[in-house]
Amino acid sequence: MLARIAQELFWLGRDLTRAEHTARMLDGAFHADVVGGASGPGAPQPGIALSWNGVLAVIGAKPPAPGEEAAEGAVAEAAGYAPPGMLGRHEIAPLLTLDTDSPASVVSCVYRARQRARTLRDVISAEMWEALNSFYLSLGRYDLEAALATGPYSVYQEVKERCALFWGLLAKTMLRDEARSFLEAGGHIEEADMVLRMLRVASPAVDSDAGLGDSLQDHEAEALALLQAVGGFQAFRRHLRRVPTLASVSRFLLYESQYPVSVLASLEELRVALETADPMPRSAPPVLRLGRLIADLELQQRTGRASESLIEKLAIVQDELEVIDHEIDERYFAVAAVAAVHSGV
């Protein structure tokens, strides 16, 4: 198939998955913010690393210049505004949800996905296109800013449902061909990347013990926030039947192949997709590298021992994933990428 089409499919999958994860994380941050109350003047939640600044860090987005939105005094604080320099609910939630200027926002992700789908209408099924298009239209239909202020829950709920609808229609209506594989590959690599990012933000920086040791015990609030941010609380509970601790949740989200959103499970799905799409997967650098990464993770899961600390481990996995990402670019889209650079000039 055309390299350009493959690349658009791949990024359509990524954009949609990113929108969903961002919505879930924001929903979680919002919940933690509300139940945690005002712990101090604008201070980030103690113990909850997936707070507003945490979500920002996951996306790697740049906060607007401090002090830009001058929110003064105790009144603003009581209303949930952070003092200048400290970003809170009222800055970050709209920035990452509605702001069309911010490429990381949910709305921007959906907008890009829909733009891509427009050029893919002959490739994806009509039902998928309609689902995505009506998703895009629904975001413009009502006053999102007001909805976000009164009940952000319903906004994020809608994002989750619309994304699920798209993937559900894909499963039902799209041929299991190369196109579908690239679309799914994009979804899976983005999923793995987002979960890795979340884990890195949520894990304590100082991690004396090797791997997932006792030092991570009992960060229950943090562990719950992580599970909430992937919608995996119930799956975790059914799997482990134990009080979630940061250590057990991190292990679950990294290694548990029974859980579809874990890093390992996403990577395995990614491999399946690439092997389907690639006519010669045995000589494809991204597939080979991916295979080594998966084997490495499986070995660690079985032995329960890693030579590095969790935080280092996560960084290594993510670096490796980035290399795989570039290798995917190289192998399948390189021709297209060059063309894009030329036409962009």
Add this chain to the structure above:
Amino acid sequence: MSVDELIDGYLIPEGSVDELLEDDGQPKAHVRSLVATLRRLGPEALAAAGLRRDAIFMQQGITFEVSGSNGERRDRPFPLDLVPRVLTASEWTVIKRGLAQRIRALNSFVDDVYHGREIVRAGIVPWSLIVSRPSFARPVHGVRAPGGVYAHVSGCDLVRGGDGSWRVLEDNVRTPSGISYVLENRLAMTRLVPELFAGQRVRPVEHYPSLLLEALQAVAPSPEADPTVVVWTPGPLNGAYFEHAFLARAMGIELVEASDLVVRDSICYMRTTAGLRRVHTIYRRLDDDFIDPLEFRSDSVLGVPGLVRAYRAGTVAIANAIGTGVADDKAIYHYVPEMIRFYLSEEPILENVPTYLLSDEKVRRWILGRLHEVVVKPTSESGGKGVFIGPQASADELAAEARLIEAQPELFIAQELVHLSTVPTETGNGRLTPRHVDLRPFAVFGDEIRIVPGGLTRVALTEGSMIVNSSQGGGSKDTWVLDDGDIGDALPVGIAAREPPRLPDVRYGGWHGQSQQQQQARS
């Protein structure tokens, strides 16, 4: 919106205290910012949030069945009022200590009743009264529950009288329900009216399933590290099935019915696709009467034959333990303050509502003389059934009740009327009026007693009514315990606040660059 529009004509009923507002309509000190936010929102926003609430509750299936006037049954969204009830940290500390004390005493009482009967020999509670209770369970005489814990889960009903003091109205150590509404109410409030939480620190409740699971695992008779715990429901037709499923889901354990359990050689198993699997702890949500047809009601089809045998053999823990109901009988309630003194050598922190046993001739004469002032309850009913409120009864009703009491005095107790406190409640169009409330905090007893901050506040939605049971048209409120820095109840605090690590930016990619799009559009 002015406060006047929101609480226009707010009149606190004679004899009651309001928990949010002073007599002159000004907010109390600890809820000033909450009331200010309510004023800012105004009636329209409250009414709109109410509509969203009903839609969400219907969608999530948080409903209960009511029978309409023509006898048809239909689902209604669980009535959650959007104005929270707020307790200060110091108030809560008293309640928490008082409840823990009371539950320790009740637990000792159950153990005593089925073993040494010290309290009977000391002449404090008459043995004839204990054995005549319907919930007294002969089959477990001499059986010590694993860990010595009988009342694993309890939910005592508290009320706040006209003098502002807290009293215990009723003990509930069988299968108290309502905790699922506490958790769902909090979740719904954070989604529907997040504004109300601004500027306050409300103690979390969402760790209840973890507490419960830990307690149930702690009492499991098993040397193994990973005991199997199940929730046992009578079935989907039970009124509290939603809660049974909720708890099983939140704890990640199996929700079983009687047909899933089997006892072989005094060991309890559940039937799984991988064959029989041993069960160590059963959190049962049905009464003693039904759990084992071999020992209790032989016509029970909800029970597991042989379960009591397994329990006696000590191979399975049952929560709450069999026979615990004897401690929450309304006739035994009268003796609880004495129990606290007897078993713990402490003075009760929470008082009883003055209660009279009508089997005593002299007391009965006196009560019958002032029947129009007191409340009369049947001893073996629950859910607000058969409660007779003297001051609201007509002359005919008074005479009828007097005849009932004369006929079988031992079936009734009389209590002084408590003027339940009120809390502003939305009663249509977003306007607030005072409604009476009680409080049911939930305690979990495993290795130690843990109580979830707050509890279920039930509210009588009919004006002037003091019957708060949801089967009688009651609603509920989210109950806040404010945090004043004492983190005794808080979740274990995680790592200190810190800067998140710097991660590489997310990538953006694809074929269509923006400049290319612009050119395409122009060409």
